[in-house]
Amino acid sequence: MPRYAACIQYLGSAYAGWQAQPHADSVQVRVESALSRVADAPVRVVCAGRTDAGVHAAGQVVHFDVPSPRPPRAWVFGGNTRLPADISLRWARPVPDDFHARYAAEWRAYRYLLFDHPARDALTAGRVTHSRYRLNADVMHAAAQPLLGEHDFSAFRAAGCQSRTPWRRLEQLRIERRQGLIVIEVRANAFLHHMVRNLAGTLIQVGRGQRDAGWPARLLAGRDRTVAGPTAPADGLYLCAVGYPARFSLPEAPAESALIAGGGGW
Structure with a gap:
């Protein structure tokens, strides 16, 4: 059967996460329903990274197999007419049978956004x-740099994480102030469950001055999740991009909204 890859953007606030669940609305169910109507047959999608309830995506990538081909624009425009306003297909592309949205990915990039002000902002x-x-x-950024590289990230792993190994290769961890926000950019070959939110929760405590700049490195070495910072809320987390080998010729990540762009790229 023909195989397609597609890029999906969504706001996760109204959903119980990406993954289909029996008694809750999910992004996966919405996407599969829309694509099934375009295909006139059941469609099941496999994603690059399952996001939790309330987590957003600017560049989630999926693949799916269908019994008969359709032009890429049919998946995008036909699918979008059947999706709610907070989910959008950005592109679709035929891919070889050996393409796998999860296992073929070389890296994933997330962005975490913080608004640090005594009064909350209703518009965001x-x-x-x-x-x-x-x-x-600046202190948060300096404290984060010893975490770069390949390490055992047990100190930043959720208790229910089902990964067989806590080892991950952290390629980028950058924190800076942009356009009135604190932006945390994280890129790795893969992530443990809640890893980005746990890193953010720890670095927030450093940024507030509750902990010293050497604390994240000591947590990494100690491998004890129970003494690290809290899991930061889902609201500010975005899956921004997923990288694949050039041979698949996938489009670059779509242009980001003004809210999460913040300059730079992956």
Whole structure:
């Protein structure tokens, strides 16, 4: 059967995460329903990374197999007419049978957004995490740099994580202030469950001055999740891009919204 890859953008606030669940609305169910109507046959999608409830995506990638081919624009425009306003197909492309949205991915990039001001911002509610305390982005960035490289990230792993190994290769962890927000950019070959939110929760405590800049490195070495920072809220987390080998000729990540762009690229 023909195989396609597609890029999906969504706001996760109204959904119980990406993955289909028996008694809750999910992004996966919405996407599969829309694509099934275009295909006139049941469609099941496999994603690059399952996001939790409330987590958003600017560049989620999926693949799916269908009994008969359709032009790429039919998947995009036909699918979007059947999707709610908070989910959008950005592109679709035929791919070889050996393409796999999860296992062929070489890296994944997330962005975490923080608004540090005593008063919360109603216009970004559910899309940016609010901190009532001023954060020092420079100190947060310096504290994060010892975490780069391949390590055992047990200290930043959720208790229910089902990964067979806690080892991951962290390629980028950059924190800076942009356009009134604290932006945390994280790129790795893969992530453990809640890893980005746990990193963010730890770095927020450093940024507030509750912990010293050497604390994240000591946590990494200690491998004890129970003494690390709290899991940061889902509101500010975005799956921004997924990287694949050039031979698949997939489009670059779509242009990001003004809210999460913040300059730069992957």
